[in-house]
Amino acid sequence: MAWSGNKEDGEGKSRRGYHHGNLREALIAAALDLIGAKGPAGFTFAEAARSAGVSAAAPYRHFRDRDELLADVARQGFERFEQFLSNVWNEGRPDARTAVNHLGKAYLAFARTEPAYYSAMFEANLSLDDHPELRKAGDRAFDIVRKAAEELSATLPSRPPSLMLALHIWSFSHGIASLFARGDSGRRNLPMSPEDLLEAAMLVYLEGLGGPKT
């Protein structure tokens, strides 16, 4: 009786009697912390196991290998991202154009506020072929933008192809987020915030599509 059972010292790493009881989720949480601290490359399976208080071999009962854990973090990230985008889109209120602008901003906000998820999703170089669930989750998040683009297109005289519209919005947001809205590493001295840069681009782009004369 040296140990006393279920504690909760700080992070979720104790409560053990041999079986962890919640290892899978504990590993995902640990991975998220580590990725946030040292990037997707710095994260190691062994350290995640240590964080969870189990041996280095234990994670293999829940994930095929290190990449599968990473992919699961990324998948979860896309699911949160999807939900976030969905909330921000808010059924196209107050109007499609404004809501689409919110969507772009949300992309940047996610990259900034959830750098660990963002890293796993876009910087871990995971093969989508090896992780079909990841691809599906990504597609579902994109579908939010796709749907928004459809509604926006319907409000524009030129009726641009909505898929093209969606790809443009996604690409632009992704480009700005990747280059300017990540950790200090990639930061170049901008004369404006990434948000302003994106907003200006959207303004010009939608003007080019012949938006309603403001």
Added chain:
Amino acid sequence: MAWSGNKEDGEGKSRRGYHHGNLREALIAAALDLIGAKGPAGFTFAEAARSAGVSAAAPYRHFRDRDELLADVARQGFERFEQFLSNVWNEGRPDARTAVNHLGKAYLAFARTEPAYYSAMFEANLSLDDHPELRKAGDRAFDIVRKAAEELSATLPSRPPSLMLALHIWSFSHGIASLFARGDSGRRNLPMSPEDLLEAAMLVYLEGLGGPKT
């Protein structure tokens, strides 16, 4: 006399008597091959050393650590990129608008034809603070776009801020290249080529800036 001196069996890995004679460049070349084959994460210092036919410790005579070799590959990549962009820009001929379109296409072309360099440059998560030469090389490449944006701006009635223009062009090209113009991993089924997607975006964007009525 078991060995016979300077051979050239296939790749540049032989000519040895103890000192390699050209190890630094051989390592960069080997790294490029490996990155191309297995991505920046798959590349290892040890394997580069093996490719060059030296022991695992030898590379440390030429690079502080693994990251410095990676950074040197990336720096070389930015230098090639700069030159490529410069050639494509071609002093703004036949006209600024067309030449800027070429610039965007060149971004995609580089991502596709030099995936190893592109990986090292944009997907290796190198700290720009730890590798100042890398940052400078990247800035020089961006300067080509910056200069192009200045000349393009001068041809537009609205005279948009050229730095903003340059950032928009770079971001958009980067976003499309990262998402759609890389190896099979990131490929989603597009209804159009990345090039067409980019061209359409540029068309709309420049229209939005009030370009000369085509």
Added chain:
DNA sequence: ATGCCATGTGAAGGGCCTTTACATCATAGC
């Protein structure tokens, strides 16, 4: 109460990164 199966352990093989002491050799200066 018992036995099955999911879950966790320890050890081991193989690999990588990096450092250190030592080996080799090109060449500068005598």
Added chain:
DNA sequence: GCTATGATGTAAAGGCCCTTCACATGGCAT
């Protein structure tokens, strides 16, 4: 021409990681 010296390469070792395998534990259904 000959040697000292610094640049370049080697072997070995420590530390960490990934992954597998045989074995231990104990939750849960019967």
